[in-house]
Amino acid sequence: MRARFTTLSKVALLSELLNQRVLIMKFNAIVRTDLGKGASRRLRLTDHFPAIVYGGEAAPVAITLKHSDIINQMDKPEFYEGFVLVIDGQEVKVKPQDIQRHVYKPKVEHMDFKRI
Secondary structure (H helix, E strand, C coil), X not given: CCCCCCHHHHHXXXXXXXXXXXXXXXXXXXXXXXXXXXXXXHHHHCCEEEEEEECCCCCCEXXXXXXXXXXXXXXXXXXXXXXXXXXXXXXXXXXXXXXXXXXXXCCEEEEEEEEC
């Protein structure tokens, strides 16, 4: 015998599943003081990459992120919906706006984040 779900029960089931467990990704970021092409290249040699956070009423902030932390989470759809960056102890909710990748290596060159 096949179970039949009404539209109302499907919606109720879906909302219950969504409310059960919501994971928010959180990454640590460091404010960059050295800016420019040379400084960015040196960062990339140490498994980090440059990024910028902008939007909202606060000023744009240049940051550094650890490459291995980010690249492992980029396969998940939740990554593109938004997450939290911890910048000098302050939590900022952001969404990836632009991602620049290496031409043939599986590496991120630079990311832009928009505050939400």
